[in-house]
Amino acid sequence: MSVPLTLLGLLEREPSHGYDLKRDYDAFFGRGKPLPFGQVYSTLSRLARDGKVVISDVAPGSGPDRKRYVITDVGATEVEQWLTQPVDPEPHLQTVLFAKVVLALMLDRPAAEYLDTQRSAHLHRMRELTEIKRAGNLVDALLADHGLYHLEADLRWIEMTGARLDALRKEVRP
Amino acid sequence: MIRFGLRLALAGGREALTRLLVIAAAVAIGSGLLLTTLAGVNAVDAQLTRYASIYPQASTAGAADPLWWSTRDDFFHGKPILRIDVAATGPSAPTPTGIPATPGPGEFYVSPALRELFAAQPADQLADRYPGRDLGTVGPSGLTSPDTLLAIVGGTPDSVGKLPNSRQVDTIDDKPALPETTVNLILGVIAGGLLFPVLIFIGTATRLSAARREQRFAAMRLVGATPRQISTVAAVEAAVAAVAGTAVGFGLFYAFREPLAGIPFTGMPFFPGDMSLGLLNILLVALGVPAGAALAAQISLRKVRISPLGVTRRVTPRAPRAYRLIPMVLGVAVLVFALGYRPETSDGQTAVFLPGLLLIMAGLVFAGPWLTMVGARVMARYANRPATLIAARRLADNPKAGFRAISGIMLALFVTSVAVGVITTIVDERGPAPIGSTDAGTVTTVFDEKTTSVPDTLFAELHAITGVRSATAIREAPDINTGGEGGMIACADLPSAYGRCAQGAVVIEVPTGLSRWEESASSTTEWRAASITLDELQRLPVSSVVVGTDGSAAAIERVRTVLEVAFPTFWVGPNVPGDFESDFADTLRGWEQLANVIIIASLALGGCSLAVSVIGGLTERRRPFSLLRLSGAPVRVLRRVVALESAVPMLAVAALAIGMGLLAAHLFLRAQMGYTLVAPQPGFYVIVVVGLVACLGVIASTMPLLERVTGPETARSE
Amino acid sequence: MSVVLEARDVTFSFGQTPALRGASVAVEAGEILAVMGPSGSGKSTLLHCLAGILVPSSGEVLFDGARVDAMPETQRSSLRRDRFGFVFQFGQLVPELTAVENVALPLLLSGVHRKQALPRAGAWFARLGLDGLEQRRSGELSGGQAQRVALARGLVAEPQVLFADEPTGALDSLTGEHVMDLLVSAAREQGTTVILVTHEARIAAYADREVMVRDGRVNAPDRIAS
Ligand SMILES: Nc1ncnc2c1ncn2[C@@H]1O[C@H](COP(=O)(O)OP(=O)(O)OP(=O)(O)O)[C@@H](O)[C@H]1O
Ligand SMILES: [Mg+2]
Helix, strand or coil, rough: CHHHHHHHHHHHHHCHHHHHHHHHHHHHCCCCCCCHHHHHHHHHHHHHCCCCEEEEEEEECCHHHEEEEEEHHHHHHHHHHHHCCCCCCCCCCCHHHHHHHHHHHHCCCCCHHHHHHHHHHHHHHHHHHHHHHHHCCCCHHHHHHHHHHHHHHHHHHHHHHCCCHHHHHHHHHC | HHHHHHHHCCCCCHHHHHHHHHHHHHHHHHHHHHHHHHHHHHHHHHHCCCCCCCCCCCCCCCCCCCEEEEEEEEEEECEEEEEEEECCCCCCCCCCCCCCCCCCCCCCEEEEHHHHHHHHHHHHHCHCCCCHHHEEEECCCHHHCCCCCCEEEEEHHHHHCCCCEEEEECCCCCCCCCCCCHHHHHHHHHHHHHHHHHHHHHHHHHCHHHHHHHHHHHHHHHHCHHHHHHHHHHHHHHHHHHHHHHHHHHHHHHHHHHHHHHHCCCCCCCCCCCCCCCCCHHHHHHHHHHHHHHHHHHHHHHHHHHHHCCCCCCCCHHHHCCHHHHHHHHHHHHHHHHCCCCCHHHHHHHHHHHHHHCCCCCCCHHHHHHHHHHHHHHHHCCCCCHHHHHHHHHHHHHHHHHHHHHHHHHHHHHHHHHHHHHHHHHHHCCCCCCCCCHHHHEEEEEEEEECCCCHHHHHHHHHHHCCEEEEEEECCCCCCCCCCEEHHHEHHHCCCHHCCCCCCEEEEECCCCCCCCCCCCCCCCEEEECCCCCHHHHHEEEEEEEEEEEECHHHHHHHHHHHHHHHHCCECCECCCCCCCCCCCCHHHHHHHHHHHHHHHHHHHHHHHHHHHHHHHHHHHHHHHHHHHHCCCCHHHHHHHHHHHHHHHHHHHHHHHHHHHHHHHHHHHHHHCCCCCCCHHHHHHHHHHHHHHHHHHHCCCCCHHHHHHHHHHHHHHC | CCEEEEEEEHHHHHHHHHHHHHHEEEEEEEEEEEEECCCCCCCHHHHHCCCCCCCCCCCEEECCCCCCCCCCHHHHHHHHHEEEEEEECCCCCCCCCCCHHHHHHHEEEEEEEECHHHHHHHHHHCCCCCCCCCCCCCHHCCCCHHHHHHHHHHHCCCCEEEEEEECCCCCCCCCCCHHHHHHHHHHHHHEEEEEEEEHHHHCCCCCCEEEEEECCCCCCCCCCCC
16 A cells, blocks of 8 residues: 555645645545554655655644645656556555545546556456466465465456446545 | 235236136136037937837836837938837827827828938839828937938837837836946046046146246245145146136037037937036036146146255156056957957956956056157167257156157047947948949848738839849748758749859759848859749748849839838838948947047147147257257257157057057957958048147147247346 | 457347447457456347357458358358357256267267267267266256366367357356366367356456457457566
């Protein structure tokens, strides 16, 4: 789960204060594991250092919450790349995939296409594993099967999510 | 539950409706035939009762005013005319049935059919035989059949009392003519030949789409319906259809009663009123058929009631074994045994033949599955085409199911083949002499009263008729009871057509009819000399007059009329060979017709049973069949499967049944009468072939269904 | 590689219900193509159009360059019989025939004599691990065995294209994969083109390539370079 890219994505939606970012992150992606403030600000400052965000204006008063962050072109490109590139088909990808889908919907990007691309990537990997399984010995086959079953679970999730994109869009873009 | 069953039956959508209609139709046909059968037995009974009133019993005690009565046989164109001479001895003498009053001397009543003949034929051929005043028409109650030729002629007590076969009668009651055992026998034969297919048909129809229904019921069982509830639902469904069908069956019966009555099953047609139903009959059908259908439905659902899983997996039933042949073989053995051992009494003969025939009948039904299986296995072994292979395998797998639908056909064909074989042979052996032979033109009258001379005027009158070739008076041999031919004539009087005299004979011995019993008249017959002189011959009483004619009907009937007027006291009217026989043959032909009706009815029913079981087999296999079609198998192949599965066993069974029937008939004839079986007439085969073709037609009518059922939708929607 | 079977902009409707709305797909010779997609998307309909079972309302179906959709039914039937093989989800075995006779059925249907057809069919039993089951009836086989018999039947006539509609749909995953393994090996050995309809990824993973059917259209994802 990539926190920097997720925050970047949230910023692409609209310039936000750190506090808003944390709140949105917790609401959509945190799921009982809230992001500590410290991590939010350290991540944001690293992003600012890399030129992916800038601080637009500082409200009067004190505390980190007075800064409003805006995504830069570099940052936007990175988000774009991240979204379009399929994730390496590996087990336990749901959270990343989920973040991508929700962000894509928030940003009004073609989430279905991302999912399709991801499905292709998964299937491609599954084909490779199937090849290994068919050609190799039992140990190879069992290992391949392990991967295959997990990938299949991902794929099922992709399938389900794909079928409910419309509902999800309503949910994330009130 | 009953209400629920009713709702399922009536509002269960198109499929339920179709099933209801098919069962109702089956029951309608079945109950219609059943009613016809019952009414037919009643009609035969009524007819025979009236027949009995034509031959009343002589009174035992000396009643006050008895009626003199004499029933005699006369003939016209080979048809029998019943002549009843009556004379009342007093005012309280009974009146014959069917006429208002006993005719006096010189008066007569005739039946409508005879009156028509009077009008249509020259008087010197027929009407002249009944001199006197025609008082009117004999009513139906005095006639066995609308076609009966009958005359009731009045006379004086003296003259009638002297007639042959005369008796004094004090009551003319119509006692039921059919003894119960006969009725039972007739019913037994009809049940075998006709009702069996009906029952099979009803059974098969109830099974229609059994697979579907079983599924539905199995589903109900899964959600917790008890077997009893399922039974109730099934029974209600079947009973609803059966009640409707029975009602239609009654309608059919009454609609077709008149045409059916017109068919001369017994050799003469019935009055429509004869085909009546007793209350008991009506109740039997109206209540029994729906009850039977409900029962059949329950039986056909046995499997589902037991298990909620229904009949999902097809298991190959146990193959029938060869011991199934035993009853049939035993039956044939009994008949073969009867060849060597012939009981003296007719009861004893019945005791041998009836069990034999029944054994064969039951044996055929019992052996059928085994034979079907063996045939199918042979077929499967050599099958090269897929259709043949599939059909043969199915038959071999479940020969009982394959045979069930055709068992009715088999039985009907067996019964009728026996009947037709026996009848044809008897008719052939005893039928009328061939047209144009000397026999066919020979009119013989045998005297009951002995006269010593025949007036020359009579010979003149006879010779005056065109077509008469000879007229010979035959005198009674003195040694009539000690062998010899029975009659004698002068050699000079022997017409050459009837043989020649032994060398040097003056008086010869001849039979009373100038030809021996069961031999044909021939000019080459040599009659041996009698040991009396011409003078002694003239003193012997005349026993018969034999008139040779050219065989034309007009000549024969004119001769008959002249002879009857001249010798009114005949017992049996002057007759040509074949008069009796054709009468007898008519009766037999009536039975033959009955046999034909049974063949056609049972084949039609068998065809329907077949069609229904074909449909059942199709629905059972719709998925594999439709997938085969998807894979490119032409519909033609599937059509062939269906045709082979039904037509091949049907044809094989038909051949077997006819063969066994004719064999049984042959054994019966040989043992009983010493006759050799004569092949049935082409008409029989035509009827069988027409019936079988009709059956095939019914099977063919399921072909469109085959195409529909195995369309690509089936593969997709399941 | 040459295209052996192709659908071009095919549409098909069941009465008012459109099942295919301009589906295009090309299958290369020797390729194993998985057709995936949600239920009701038109996978089976597409397969039936490709196999000449259904005739599209518009568009073209080409087999070896010939317009299948323009052929009369008899010709399409014989095409299916002689050039195509089929494996369905279940229930394709004729219940009264033995397993080996079921396998021999396509041969018998195209007129091969029984004496040759039965040994040829029998050879498949060892190949698919079905030894000893030759004389069983379909009711006496497990689902997986029946499906392997069906596979043998689909391949016995050495078809150019094998159409398989959810061939493992009625089987558990292990048996299903076993059947797929056999299918793929046999198809490769014979060089048979396979069109495999499935909604299971692990089954589709046996294919060389997959296409997605959605709402009656085919989305072929770009190939991912390995
Ligand atoms: N016989 C039919 N009559 C009417 N509509 C049909 C018929 N067969 C299929 N359809 C419709 O056509 C569409 C496509 O059906 P098809 O069977 O091709 O789907 P599928 O992708 O194979 O689905 P599944 O994965 O469930 O088998 C569906 O919407 C279906 O409802
Ligand atoms: Mg489908």
